[in-house]
Amino acid sequence: MSLKFLKPLFDSFSWPWQESNTEQNGVYFSCVLGVLALLWFLWLFINKSKKGQPSLPPGPKVLPLVGNLHSLDPELHTYFASLSQTYGPICRLWLGKRVGIIITSPALAREVLKDQDTVFANRDVPAAGREATYGGTDIVWTPYGPKWRMLRKVCVRDMLSGSTLDSVYELRRRELRQTINYFYSQAGSPVNIGEQMFLTVLNVITSMLWGGTVKGEERASLGAEFRHVVTEMTELLGTPNLSDFYPGLAWFDLQGITKKMKVLAKRFDKIFEAMIEQRQKLDRNGVGQESKDFLHVLLKLKDEADAKMPLTMTELKALLMDMVVGGTDTTSNTVEFAMAEIMNKPDVLRKLQQELDTVVGKDSIVEESHIQQLPYFYAVMKEVLRLHPALPLLVPHCPSETGTVGGYTVPKGSRVFINVWAIQRDPSIWENPTEFHPERFLDNKWDYSGNDFNYFPFGSGRRICAGIAMAERMFMYSLASLIHSFNWKLPEGENLDITEKFGIVLKKKMPLVAIPTPRLSNPTLYE
Ligand code: HEM
Numbered sequence: 178m179s180l181k182f183l184k185p186l187f188d189s190f191s192w193p194w195q196e197s198n199t200e201q202n203g204v205y206f207s208c209v210l211g212v213l214a215l216l217w218f219l220w221l222f223i224n225k226s227k228k229g230q231p232s233l234p235p236g237p238k239v240l241p242l243v244g245n246l247h248s249l250d251p252e253l254h255t256y257f258a259s260l261s262q263t264y265g266p267i268c269r270l271w272l273g274k275r276v277g278i279i280i281t282s283p284a285l286a287r288e289v290l291k292d293q294d295t296v297f298a299n300r301d302v303p304a305a306g307r308e309a310t311y312g313g314t315d316i317v318w319t320p321y322g323p324k325w326r327m328l329r330k331v332c333v334r335d336m337l338s339g340s341t342l343d344s345v346y347e348l349r350r351r352e353l354r355q356t357i358n359y360f361y362s363q364a365g366s367p368v369n370i371g372e373q374m375f376l377t378v379l380n381v382i383t384s385m386l387w388g389g390t391v392k393g394e395e396r397a398s399l400g401a402e403f404r405h406v407v408t409e410m411t412e413l414l415g416t417p418n419l420s421d422f423y424p425g426l427a428w429f430d431l432q433g434i435t436k437k438m439k440v441l442a443k444r445f446d447k448i449f450e451a452m453i454e455q456r457q458k459l460d461r462n463g464v465g466q467e468s469k470d471f472l473h474v475l476l477k478l479k480d481e482a483d484a485k486m487p488l489t490m491t492e493l494k495a496l497l498m499d500m501v502v503g504g505t506d507t508t509s510n511t512v513e514f515a516m517a518e519i520m521n522k523p524d525v526l527r528k529l530q531q532e533l534d535t536v537v538g539k540d541s542i543v544e545e546s547h548i549q550q551l552p553y554f555y556a557v558m559k560e561v562l563r564l565h566p567a568l569p570l571l572v573p574h575c576p577s578e579t580g581t582v583g584g585y586t587v588p589k590g591s592r593v594f595i596n597v598w599a600i601q602r603d604p605s606i607w608e609n610p611t612e613f614h615p616e617r618f619l620d621n622k623w624d625y626s627g628n629d630f631n632y633f634p635f636g637s638g639r640r641i642c643a644g645i646a647m648a649e650r651m652f653m654y655s656l657a658s659l660i661h662s663f664n665w666k667l668p669e670g671e672n673l674d675i676t677e678k679f680g681i682v683l684k685k686k687m688p689l690v691a692i693p694t695p696r697l698s699n700p701t702l703y704e
Pocket residue numbers: 316317318329337499500503504505507508511562566567568571572573634635636637639640641642643644645647648
């Protein structure tokens with residue numbers, strides 16, 4: 178029996194009795210066991226009384242109390258893929274007291290995300306998610322309904338629409354030029370590509386949010402702090418949490434996940450509060466009215482919102498959190514994976530540079546307007562999102578009522594994982610599925626609009642990613658600039674490792690460190 182999941186879990190526990198005496202230990206232990214046993218008998222009782230319904234999907238053997246928690250592997254995407262090999266395209270796990278459903282086929286993904294989209298457009302908010310987003314009041318975790326529609330409209334219309342993004346191209350350009358300039362200053366030395374891309378995306382997003390980009394050393398130190406906090410947050414969001422599996426135990430926060438998340442969220446909250454105060458001061462003094470930043474628009478919407486559907490200050494801050502946490506790691510990790518795959522395939526690198534030399538030339542710099550003319554780059558982006566989708570299990574969905582998928586019962590409130598990572602590597606759909614081969618996308622057969630259930634790295638249906646237009650622009654513009662401006666090689670004696678590490682956002686296990694060498698005709702092109 179694999180105890181891979183339990184070991185880190187128990188290692189990280191701070192048990193309530195650790196600092197007390199032996200007698201108290203016994204009492205605590207008996208109480209916890211008593212509660213678990215009660216939950217288990219209740220579960221048995223409820224399941225026995227539901228005769229006549231289609232059964233739950235097949236899944237691994239269940240143990241009393243823990244369900245399948247004992248065999249859970251922290252690399253959930255690969256573990257779930259292996260379960261689907263044994264139990265089929267829909268299988269179930271008992272995550273303590275909760276049912277987890279794993280979907281691993283295009284047909285069943287369509288059933289969930291298209292045919293029954295309204296029912297499955299809810300979320301099972303994890304304790305960590307609730308803590309990170311002011312009680313789950315953001316777009317990602319708000320249940321499907323009028324509030325979510327209002328938040329999503331505000332976000333997509335006022336910040337992430339194609340036309341709004343085009344109007345703030347200068348911000349993206351300024352940040353990316355700074356990054357290129359930084360790499361130029363480091364020519365011949367190893368640089369951490371993921372870290373630099375994270376800073377770039379972060380600065381673009383925060384500039385759009387509140388206009389004030391931090392500079393110089395402050396840029397580096399604030400960026401490093403943000404990166405640290407975002408990385409820890411996404412790690413906590415991806416960690417299996419007993420508080421979610423046994424809601425009755427959530428109060429005890431046995432792994433300390435809620436407590437850790439609270440500290441991280443507080444750090445962001447302080448920054449948000451400072452920015453809001455600064456913005457309100459400007460608005461009160463009638464300064465900066467012409468500024469188009471997102472915070473200005475949001476504060477205006479908040480003041481003008483009608484009483485039936487108010488936009489509260491808490492929701493406003495939760496939206497800021499979504500932009501910072503949802504937009505940064507996803508985009509920068511994708512650029513990092515792309516660079517690693519490209520460096521592993523000199524032939525792909527050569528084709529990309531050829532395309533750029535034809536469209537842009539070595540005597541000019543890449544502009545965002547060029548990206549429409551770079552079909553091979555577009556194919557590379559699609560191929561990276563196929564092999565390394567930023568959210569390999571999407572954000573888990575949750576049905577608002579009990580229903581049937583693939584002929585099996587999916588109970589109300591279960592946590593539904595759609596393994597887009599495994600579908601996008603399914604050998605019955607993809608030729609040589611583990612090979613990085615952008616050419617497969619050149620005929621435009623596949624797109625990620627959410628209509629094709631063989632390929633949907635941004636999800637599909639009502640909950641499809643709200644930031645696709647932003648991700649596309651940032652990814653294409655950044656990657657094209659990196660490849661156009663420099664040749665890249667690994668430091669002496671280093672091997673390229675593309676191993677993934679699971680989290681709610683997938684990342685490279687080992688950071689990509691590479692050496693840039695300028696390739697453009699003139700040093701002024703790096704200013
Ligand atoms: C490569 C980059 C990105 C990828 C692959 C990606 C992918 C996804 C996926 C798979 C989902 C969940 C869909 C579902 O639950 O079915 C999602 C949700 C979301 N994404 Fe993205 N994303 C990216 C970048 C961004 C950016 C740049 C932003 C904003 C600045 C953003 C904002 C959001 C939001 C707000 C949601 C929640 C939507 C909702 O629940 O209604 N994403 N994204």
